[in-house]
Amino acid sequence: MATYDSIGATYARTRQPDPRIAAQINAALGDVTDVINVGAGTGSYEPPQTALAVEPSQVMIAQRPSGSAPAVQAVAEHLPLRDNAADAVMALLTVHHWADLAGGIHELRRVARRRIVILTWDQHIFRERFWLVRDYLPEAAAFDDTRATPTDQLVHLLGGAREVPVQIPHDCVDGFAAAFWRRPGAYLDPKVRAGISLLAQPGEDVIAPGLARLADDLASGHWHAQHADVLTLETIDVGYRLLVADR
Structure with missing residues (x-):
C-alpha cells in the first residue's frame, strides 16, 4: 500500500486549510495555551499556539511552510514527549x-494535560450519504472499511468525548475525500486524487472503472439529473466528526 512518502508530494497544493473547518477546530481547542499536532502532515489547521508537529513522513515535513511550528519525524504510537x-x-x-x-490514543492521553481533539469520520454515514463512494467507487469504500474506526470505539479509547458534526461547504478549499461533493469533475483530475488517500492508496487500477462511469455520467448529464438535490445545498454532512475529550 502506498505511503505518504509516495503519495504526499502534492499535499501542500491540494490540501489547504478551509477557514470554516478551521473555525470549528479552533473552537474545539478552546483557550489552550499550547498544542501538539500529531500526524501533522504539511501543517494544515495548526493554531498559532502549536508548540510541536509530529509527522512520520519526511516528504510531508518538507512541505511545511516557512514559519510553521517545529516538526519531529515520529509516529503517534511513540511520541517523543x-x-x-x-x-x-x-x-x-x-x-x-x-x-x-x-x-496511539494512549499516547495522546499521556501527553495532553487538558484536551484532545480528533477529526475523523463515521464510515457508515460516509458510505450511505456520499454519492462518490456509494454510486461509483464502492471499491474505495471497501478499502476504507479496513481502516476506518467507529467513532464510538474512539470515544471509548479516549475515556469519553463529545462528538461534533463537521459540515463540508460546497466550495471547501481543503481537498480531502468529500471536499468536491458539489464539484464532481474534480475527482477526474489525477492531481486532486493524489491528495486524497481514499483514492490514491487503493491504486488507479482499482478506481478506474468507477471514474470512467462518472466521466460518462457527467458528459451525458445523468449525474446532474440524479443529484439535482445535492446541487441546491450549501453544506453537507457526510459523517465527518470532531471528537473533543477533556482530560
Whole structure:
C-alpha cells in the first residue's frame, strides 16, 4: 500500500486549510495555551499556539511552510514527549493511518494535560450519504472499511468525548475525500486524487472503472439529473466528526 512518502508530494497544493473547518477546530481547542499536532502532515489547521508537529513522513515535513511550528519525524504510537507535555493534542484525519490505534490514543492521553481533539469520520454515514463512494467507487469504500474506526470505539479509547458534526461547504478549499461533493469533475483530475488517500492508496487500477462511469455520467448529464438535490445545498454532512475529550 502506498505511503505518504509516495503519495504526499502534492499535499501542500491540494490540501489547504478551509477557514470554516478551521473555525470549528479552533473552537474545539478552546483557550489552550499550547498544542501538539500529531500526524501533522504539511501543517494544515495548526493554531498559532502549536508548540510541536509530529509527522512520520519526511516528504510531508518538507512541505511545511516557512514559519510553521517545529516538526519531529515520529509516529503517534511513540511520541517523543514527556507526560503532560502540552495543554492539548490534536490529530486531524490521521488515526485511520496508525498501525496501533489503541497505542496511539494512549499516547495522546499521556501527553495532553487538558484536551484532545480528533477529526475523523463515521464510515457508515460516509458510505450511505456520499454519492462518490456509494454510486461509483464502492471499491474505495471497501478499502476504507479496513481502516476506518467507529467513532464510538474512539470515544471509548479516549475515556469519553463529545462528538461534533463537521459540515463540508460546497466550495471547501481543503481537498480531502468529500471536499468536491458539489464539484464532481474534480475527482477526474489525477492531481486532486493524489491528495486524497481514499483514492490514491487503493491504486488507479482499482478506481478506474468507477471514474470512467462518472466521466460518462457527467458528459451525458445523468449525474446532474440524479443529484439535482445535492446541487441546491450549501453544506453537507457526510459523517465527518470532531471528537473533543477533556482530560
